Amino acid sequence: MFEKNVVVIGAGVAGLTTALLLSRKPGYKIVVAAKHMPGDYDIEYASPWAGANYMPVSIRNTEAAEWDKNTWGPLEDLAKNYPEAGVxxxxxxxxxxxxxxxxxxxxxxxxxxxxxxxxxxxxxxxxxxxxxxxxxxxxxxxxxxxxxINTAIYLPWLVSQCLKNGVTFKRAVFPHVSAAAASGVHPNGNVDVVVNCTGLMASKLGGVEDKTVxxxxxxxxxxxxxxxxxxxxxxxxxxxxxxxxxxxxxxxxxxxxxxxxxxxxxxxxxxxxxxxxxxxxxxxxxxxxxxxxxxxxxxxxxxxxxxxxxxEGGVRIAKERIEGTWVVHNYGAGGAGYQCSYGCAQATVDLIEEACRDVRARL
Incomplete structure (x- = not known):
């Protein structure tokens, strides 16, 4: 099977949920590379501080409402069937x-x-x-x-589920989004797709520098x-x-x-x-x-x-080529990161699969 190598930048709720959903699909070798990890408390790292809950503020008939809607089922399932997740x-x-x-x-x-x-x-x-x-x-x-959601339990639970599915975690700070595709970041060498889940730091990450964040x-x-x-x-x-x-x-x-x-x-x-x-x-x-x-x-x-x-404009879920590498973005959820996490992650995974099909077609 054609193995697809993916690096997810960021280990907040967006990055971890995206890595988890992607790890449930066959044929992916995933690395989560982040400056901050669950257990850290830093002002740049929003996820540990959140309440966190399901209290939608998204406007009806929008993509954001659809992402929120698609998140309720997984959260309800966790609360019913997985007490160890802390929901x-x-x-x-x-x-x-x-x-x-x-x-x-x-x-x-x-x-x-x-x-x-x-x-x-x-x-x-x-x-x-x-x-x-x-x-x-x-x-x-x-x-x-x-x-x-008890974030002190839930974020490590997400990590544990990713580890169970073969995801690798490493500390890293990238000055530019393309640096996540550089030699030494992924154990398999080449990187097919970089996933940008850097949250607030998307405003400062080279190659992205989204000033609307x-x-x-x-x-x-x-x-x-x-x-x-x-x-x-x-x-x-x-x-x-x-x-x-x-x-x-x-x-x-x-x-x-x-x-x-x-x-x-x-x-x-x-x-x-x-x-x-x-x-x-x-x-x-x-x-x-x-x-x-x-x-x-x-x-x-x-x-x-x-x-x-x-x-401004809500969560950015999009793909683009930056310096020859496919980059898929999932950031900017504001205070809704947990309550849209599964919907946004699934939309992100869909784009990762699109990008990987493009990579395969070029080989």
Missing amino acids: HFQDCEIHSRAKDVGSATAKWFAELLSPSPWFAKVVPNFRTLPKESLGPGIDSATVFTSVC VPARGQIVIVRNDAGKMLDVSGTDDGDGEACYVMTRAAGGGTILGGCYQLGSWESQPDPNLAVRIMKRAVEMVPALTNGKGIEHLDIIRHGVGLRPVR
């Missing part, structure tokens, strides 16, 4: 305040806040909550069964307190760039309190004043966190900052 089911409530209409957060969450979003027919148990059950200031709300800074507080469910609200009274959401990670991963969406900010250190606002909003929205008491009753594990790799 569990969790009720997700979406709260809307009429006064947030037109705000940055409400625009970002427009589809999510809809009383009849496209994903209502995808996720289980979607319904509208009765008005009398809502807290003060909340004008409407929906609820559905979602999943929440910018950070959207997120700050979270991780606590031991259990919220019991996932909640998100359409906005806050603390400014356009701030948000309020709560989710409890699977398998003892703690509860995430967030957050913010600070477009263009590379600041890596937590802002203590923002942390206080995040905690106050969370305790007000979910009194069960502290049994109705104040933020001093939150048991903090750590503060975190992650940079979502936001791309």
Whole structure:
């Protein structure tokens, strides 16, 4: 069989999911080469910091919505059948305040806040909550069964599944995307396709340098307190760039309190004043966190900052020849990296197979 040699740059959720789906196909020898690996915590490496969950914000009838739709099935399967992956089911409530209409957060969450979003027919148990059950200031709300992912378990699980399928992992930093095809990177020598899953670093990678990719800074507080469910609200009274959401990670991963969406900010250190606002909003929205008491009753594990790799125009899934090598891109998912991961990875694998057919035709 004609063996196809592939190098995937990047070991975030996009790179690992792409490598996993490709490794399930016969005839591929895959190397994941990355600066950061699961277990690392670095501001350039967004995946460990994510919540992470399934809460689609993609607009209906778009490629992005299709990628999100195609991701629900695999995540549901993991939650049902593979507890070792660190994914569990969790009720997700979406709260809307009429006064947030037109705000940055409400625009970002427009589809999510809809009383009849496209994903209502995808996720289980979607319904509208009765008005009398809502807290003060909340004008409407929906609820559905979602999943929440413990990234500290899930990312290593993806690596383990790749290793089981023969994928090789190595540390590498590439100044240019074509350097991933250079001698010594792949054990078989020649490289047929390079897959670019560099996230935010696609803005700096030579040969790509996509300046439409910018950070959207997120700050979270991780606590031991259990919220019991996932909640998100359409906005806050603390400014356009701030948000309020709560989710409890699977398998003892703690509860995430967030957050913010600070477009263009590379600041890596937590802002203590923002942390206080995040905690106050969370305790007000979910009194069960502290049994109705104040933020001093939150048991903090750590503060975190992650940079979502936001791309103008959304995720880039495309193939092109760069310096004679086929390069397939999968980057720019912003804050949706987990909830579109399988859909995007499958679309990427389809392009890798196209590129490999072209390589074979040239031989």
